[in-house]
Amino acid sequence: MRALITDPAAPGGLRLGETPDPVPAPDEALVRVTATSLNHGEASLARQGAPAGAVLGWDAAGVVVRPAGDGSSPPAGTPVITLGMAGAWAEQRAVHTGMMGTVPEGADPGAISTIPVAGLSALRALRRLGPVLGRRVLITGATGGVGRYAVQLARLAGAHVIASTGDPAAHGDTLRALGADEVLAGPENVDEPVHGVLDMVGGHHLVAAYDRLAPGGTLVAVGRVTGEGESFPYPMLSGDRGHDRSIVSFYLPGESGLGPDLTWLAAKVAAGVLTPQIAWRGPLDKAAEAIDALLGRRLHGKAVLDIA
Numbered sequence: 001m002r003a004l005i006t007d008p009a010a011p012g013g014l015r016l017g018e019t020p021d022p023v024p025a026p027d028e029a030l031v032r033v034t035a036t037s038l039n040h041g042e043a044s045l046a047r048q049g050a051p052a053g054a055v056l057g058w059d060a061a062g063v064v065v066r067p068a069g070d071g072s073s074p075p076a077g078t079p080v081i082t083l084g085m086a087g088a089w090a091e092q093r094a095v096h097t098g099m100m101g102t103v104p105e106g107a108d109p110g111a112i113s114t115i116p117v118a119g120l121s122a123l124r125a126l127r128r129l130g131p132v133l134g135r136r137v138l139i140t141g142a143t144g145g146v147g148r149y150a151v152q153l154a155r156l157a158g159a160h161v162i163a164s165t166g167d168p169a170a171h172g173d174t175l176r177a178l179g180a181d182e183v184l185a186g187p188e189n190v191d192e193p194v195h196g197v198l199d200m201v202g203g204h205h206l207v208a209a210y211d212r213l214a215p216g217g218t219l220v221a222v223g224r225v226t227g228e229g230e231s232f233p234y235p236m237l238s239g240d241r242g243h244d245r246s247i248v249s250f251y252l253p254g255e256s257g258l259g260p261d262l263t264w265l266a267a268k269v270a271a272g273v274l275t276p277q278i279a280w281r282g283p284l285d286k287a288a289e290a291i292d293a294l295l296g297r298r299l300h301g302k303a304v305l306d307i308a
């Protein structure tokens with residue numbers, strides 16, 4: 001099959017080439033991939049140290065070609081949404097049936113392919129905050145793939161949504177249209193305490209966001225795009241300005257029971273309740289161009305690669 005293969009000698013570290021077809025385990029279905037989307041993490045991996053000859057890619061929309069041998073997958077011909085730790089940047093992938101959801105007939109595969117990592121991370125991280133109806137929720141890195149789903153889902157859940165971006169002038173209208181009540185240039189500009197934070201940025205953004213948490217509030221540390229460490233100045237972790245404030249780490253591959261959430265998110269995107277926020281779309285062999293833009297902070301939202 002054709003796939004995007006890591007190759008340190010190729011421009012951008014990737015080349016389109018031939019690789020053996022995947023061989024599914026009994027609890028995996030074989031899926032023909034029709035679209036995949038890029039995420040910050042795998043884009044960084046493609047640029048910084050994936051082994052040569054690997055087929056990367058976490059998110060894919062497609063159609064079941066051969067159902068799982070143990071009977072746990074939908075039948076052949078079913079449109080599906082899939083998540084895996086590799087193998088999505090290819091014409092076919094083998095997918096564990098617990099990392100697969102079904103998709104309404106006729107849904108755009110490109111739109112569906114934006115969901116797995118970004119949509120699931122936003123959904124599962126938001127749930128860590130508990131009920132958010134009528135509560136203030138801060139989302140950092142709000143213009144990114146995870147952030148845009150987080151803003152929409154927090155709004156859907158009834159939160160007062162505060163979106164943080166490095167450039168509110170450029171992205172304010174878009175974020176408000178997605179459901180943000182306020183758009184700010186960084187957590188340090190939040191004026192009143194918040195019940196919860198979904199932090200996609202890390203470093204000093206995480207520290208400033210923690211400082212804005214109300215007593216009993218939770219910050220979910222989802223991402224670290226800055227690559228910075230965190231230093232909490234004394235007495236930020238001491239008692240008098242707020243207590244019982246929590247920082248919870250988050251790791252999507254450690255989550256279980258993802259299939260029903262994939263199906264739910266796919267239905268919401270297909271119905272137009274959630275928008276996929278596709279900022280770039282092209283063929284598989286143009287992936288390096290999209291990766292450059294994503295890592296260079298010039299592409300905000302999701303990049304989709306169509307696979308013929």
Ligand SMILES: NC(=O)c1ccc[n+]([C@@H]2O[C@H](COP(=O)([O-])OP(=O)(O)OC[C@H]3O[C@@H](n4cnc5c(N)ncnc54)[C@H](OP(=O)(O)O)[C@@H]3O)[C@@H](O)[C@H]2O)c1
Pocket residue numbers: 039040041117118121140141142143144145146147164165166167171200201221222223224225226250251252253294297300301
């Ligand atoms: N823990 C997990 O399981 C998990 C799951 C999914 C994602 N993640 C992580 O979550 C993070 C976000 O993922 P994503 O796919 O949404 O990434 P993304 O699409 O690249 O979005 C990240 C956003 O952060 C902002 N940003 C980028 N570089 C920055 C910098 N140096 N300083 C401050 N802000 C910066 C940008 O917004 P502005 O330019 O508008 O400021 C950008 O839109 C990544 O670190 C990713 O690896 C973790």
